[in-house]
Amino acid sequence: MTVAYTLYSMHGSGNCYKIRLVLHELGLPFRIIDVEKGSGITTSPDFLALxxxxxxxxxxxxDGRPLAESGAMLLHLAEGTALIPADPYERALCWQWMFFEQYSHEPVIAVARNWLFLTPGGRERMAHRIDEWQTKGYRVLSVMEGRLEQSDFFSGPTFSVADIALYAYTHVAEEADYDLSAYPAIRAWLARVASRPRHVGIGWRG
Structure with missing residues (x-):
């Protein structure tokens, strides 16, 4: 009997989607425990122990050991697979773009999506932040566009965990009021990722 991974996952979260996507990409057995926002599950003693x-x-x-933080999960699950480049420089580029996603991309695009698309009344509550999100988010998208004009994927010629990390929130950036029509290289990259044989959309629950 195959022992599966267990993923505590919030359905609308891009960070949770990253892990569902890599598990499916690698064909690893797993089960999902859905966590609804405000359910209290994450503050329960059992969860806090994990x-x-x-x-x-x-x-x-x-084996029962817990692992937090989406980037750490991506790297652990992809260890020894083609999703982590063998070439040292391409591997370093993979880390570079994963750090970029966490430091530059997620704090703007993911946060804007949370407030403008997922949180009832969020647009009104955070109206004073929208211009800032737009300015910073389009700068992030321009940096990505420049890289993808040079390379099919972020770490080089092949798909890696850096692409999974950046795909999760970029492919739903329009839900945060970003218009991707001026970014043809990003749109072509999104299509390449979505065409992978084991790809699943953010709505897929497993």
């Missing part, structure tokens, strides 16, 4: 930071995604390995 992740004291009280956040999802949370991955429980087949």
């Amino acid at each position: 992740n004291a930071n009280a956040q999802v995604p949370l991955l429980v390995l087949p």
